[in-house]
Amino acid sequence: MDLLDIDARLSDEQRLVRDTVRSYAGDRVLPRVAGWFEEGVFPARELAPELGSLGLLGMHLTGYGCAGADATSYGVACRELEAADSGLRSFVSVQGSLAMFPIWRYGSAEQKAEWLPRMASGEAIGCFGLTEPDRGSDPSSMRTYAKRDGSDWILNGAKMWITNGSVADVAVVWARTDEGIRGFVVPADTPGFSAPEIHRKLSLRASVTSSLYLDDVRLPESAVLPGVTGLKGPLSCLSEARFGILWGVVGAARACLEAALGYARTREQFGRPIGGFQLTQEKLAWMAVAVQQAQLTALHLAALKESGELKPHQISFGKLANVRAAIDVARQARTILGANGVTLEYPVIRHMTNLESVLTYEGTEEVHLLTLGKALTGLDAFR
Structure with missing residues (x-):
């Protein structure tokens, strides 16, 4: 393919x-x-x-x-x-x-x-606490707060939609302070820290998703990440993760295309495989084009990253374009599989529902669109 x-x-x-x-x-x-x-x-x-x-x-x-x-x-x-x-x-x-x-x-x-x-x-598992129950795309307005108490810090607040949260040994938690936004390394066994798992999801079901609660969590000064203050810290982490996403979704799209192609070669209607019909071949061709274009985007951005030239708006381009392409491929694959496409006997519906979460986590489509808009116009539409 x-x-x-x-x-x-x-x-x-x-x-x-x-x-x-x-x-x-x-x-x-x-x-x-x-x-x-x-x-x-x-x-x-x-x-x-x-x-x-x-x-x-x-x-x-x-x-x-x-x-x-x-x-x-x-x-x-x-x-x-x-x-x-x-x-x-x-x-x-x-x-x-x-x-x-x-x-x-x-x-x-x-x-x-x-x-x-x-x-x-793999001996220790970590998680990342930035998103809050009512603060997602605007992390600058987070409510989790850390205040000094002598030589210690006291953290209070809540985070939500945290992958690995309830199995983590350590959480990197971002909080407001009088000095600006700071990162804290919080061992999961610290008194006042809890991470209940979120259930009843219909997407990313094969993934641990949790809330984090910090109730008068006392940490020593040595828990603060000393090398950064402000949103630069968490946003740079998101850039690293988004790079992995724009590559990862190419794999999900490819898996859906593989499933659709295999099904189209063997599923017969009107006396022949449905892969022999022009409308099915059109779907498969466009799906293959989308997967290959997404792969080229990922490969180009990797080259920019390796040369130290990759910019945040370019990562937004890749995350936006590749996730949307993967969702479109998954939906087309589902139509080729018909009713079989909604069963877990095939991977398509699993990828399709997972990608609905990937579409919005670590930057919604709207956020990435406005990031590209700012890069094009020089005008900030966020505020």
Whole structure:
């Protein structure tokens, strides 16, 4: 299905990453993920050490047991993880880009030494607390607040829609202070910290999603990330995670196309496979074009990242365009499968519902559209 032979541009090392992650997902995840989705569970504690042993946790970071992979290798890994399920890629993205990255970039030497090796191996799981129950796209108005009390800090507030929250050993929590927005490394066993799981989801069911509550959580000064103050901190983490998303959704779209193509070759109506009808072939052709265009966008942005030239509005372009393309591919695939497309016997409806969450988390379509609008016009429509 790689009509443009895009993967031929990958290096030998990048193809090894591709094949290793695809093999792992095929052996350990795909046979079980429909059941996890149906039951609303994700075996994070079981999978984390396996993912760590493959070098996938914080793989784009250097030192502290991290693989130090290039941007394309990280993207290829995200693609192959999400071809299995968005929940699997979300776990890896949150661990590496949202929990490990801020510690790696902004943390103290002691914070890095304490957490990064354990998180890279999968021994410790992390989460990222930014979104609040009534504060999503506008994190600058967050209500979670940290105040000084002698040499300590006291945190109060709530976060919501937190991937990995209830299985995390540590949370990177962003809070308002008199000095500006600061990041705090909060061990999950700290008194006053709780992370109940959110249930009754119809999307990302094979993923742990939680709320975080901070009720007079007392932390020492050493819990503060010393290297950043202001929104630059959490927004830089989101840029890292969005890069993984714009690659990952290519995998989800590809999986839907594969399912539709396989079905169209074998499903017969009017005495022949439906793949032989012109309308079905038109759908498949447009789906393949969308997948390949999304892959080219991801590959180009990876090259910009590797050269240090990637800008936030370019990441918004990729997240916006590729997630929308993946959703359109999933919906078209569902029409080819007909009624079979809504069962978990095939991956399409699972990817389709997952992508509805991917569309809005880590920046809604509207946010990314306005980011591109500002880049084009120089005018800020957010305020």
